[in-house]
Amino acid sequence: MITVGLAGKPNAGKSTFFRAVTRAEAEVGNYPFTTIDANRGVAAVRTDCPCDEVDGLDGYCGNCREGRRYVPVEVIDVAGLVPDAHEGRGLGNRFLDELRQADVILHVVDASGGTDEEGEPVEVGAHDPQEDVEFLEHEMEMWIAGVLRDNLNGLVRRSKTPEFELDEALAEILTGVGASETDVQHALRRVELPPVGDWGDEEIEVLAREVRGLSKPTLVVANKLDVAPDGFVDALVEDGAVPASAESELALRRADESGVVDYAPGDGSFKVTGDISDEQGAGLESIRNTVDGYGGTGVQKALDTAVYGTLNRITVYPVGNENGWTDGSGNVLPDAFLLRDGATPRDLAYAIHSDIGDAYHHAVDGRTKQRMSDETELEEGDVVKVVTA
Ligand SMILES: Nc1nc2c(ncn2[C@@H]2O[C@H](COP(=O)(O)OP(=O)(O)O)[C@@H](O)[C@H]2O)c(=O)[nH]1
Ligand SMILES: [Mg+2]
Structure with a gap:
């Protein structure tokens, strides 16, 4: 949720x-x-x-x-x-x-x-009240910067090993602030940073600002x-x-x-x-x-x-029966899921349950009753039947 x-x-x-x-x-x-x-x-x-x-x-x-x-x-x-x-x-x-x-x-x-x-x-x-607006984002950025600073020495040490991946290592450090690996990857793409060994306060704060904007x-x-x-x-x-x-x-x-x-x-x-x-x-x-x-x-x-708006979610309704839009017990539109914008039918299957996602075969559009392409980007209000193998 x-x-x-x-x-x-x-x-x-x-x-x-x-x-x-x-x-x-x-x-x-x-x-x-x-x-x-x-x-x-x-x-x-x-x-x-x-x-x-x-x-x-x-x-x-x-x-x-x-x-x-x-x-x-x-x-x-x-x-x-x-x-x-x-x-x-x-x-x-x-x-x-x-x-x-x-x-x-x-x-x-x-x-x-x-x-x-x-x-x-x-x-x-x-x-x-205008003065209150910025301080919260600043506090969050300082918190994230603090976590990065506390882990900088370890990060520099690891960066000298052959298997080092910056985004993976940062994602690990930043799980504590609730940032995902995707957030970290996007943040790194938006800023130009020197090698980790050369990071100082400025680099850390620039990165913290991006991570904050994406994860919070x-x-x-x-x-x-x-x-x-x-x-x-x-x-x-x-x-x-x-x-x-x-x-x-x-x-x-x-x-x-x-x-x-x-x-x-x-x-x-x-x-x-x-x-x-x-x-x-x-x-x-x-x-x-x-x-x-x-x-x-x-x-x-x-x-x-x-x-x-801010999170860009859409509401999608999975159904068991694409004609009556019901589940097995006859309830109409029993469930609603808030998916990411751009989510596909397979993403919906995984949102229902990981077993359903693993068994996903194809999906049927509840309005046209047609089989959907796996690449379809779902939209607000879509009604979808997931068919498992
Ligand atoms: N006039 C007015 N007072 C509000 C409103 N929302 C909260 N308050 C009052 O502001 C005070 C603090 O509210 P509270 O919800 O405890 O604030 P919190 O410390 O941020 O959790 C209480 O006296 C509330 O009744 C509102 O929309 N209008
Ligand atoms: Mg309170």
């Missing part, structure tokens, strides 16, 4: 975001929306379910909510980070240990400017949209951030669960459906003011953008 790390300074809203997206929701299919432990849980990205193409289902397939399909991802609420954590400040080491497991980082920034660079409360607008891609969430000055939000959004209000999302998911509103994560708005007190009504109205201006609370959009 893809792991999304929620990172940032204390009081930015990471835990609120985490609680909102990992809430158990009985209505949302039968996913195990669970909190695995206090800071690790299962959330979901949202996409359009292809089930409305199946005759007789009337747009309802049991694995989606009126055509909205939620595909599980793991989320980690990473310990709050303060500048210079790579030197062991604050909860630095716990932070790095949790970060290692993340495929993509959602950097939760307090866009209201109501907390200083260490997360201490100040007057709203007093701290420029980051998306900024401009949180606390509901109280943030417009100028702060706009400046962050201009640099690619997704504006969000984690607190509003949490309130809406709770209200939906208790039947007070009709709201599905990722919806642009919500309907009040239950009897509410004046106080609840006022609370919901203020949430409405926030979400109406931005087409939603932004929380689901942030998760979706991290997975489908």
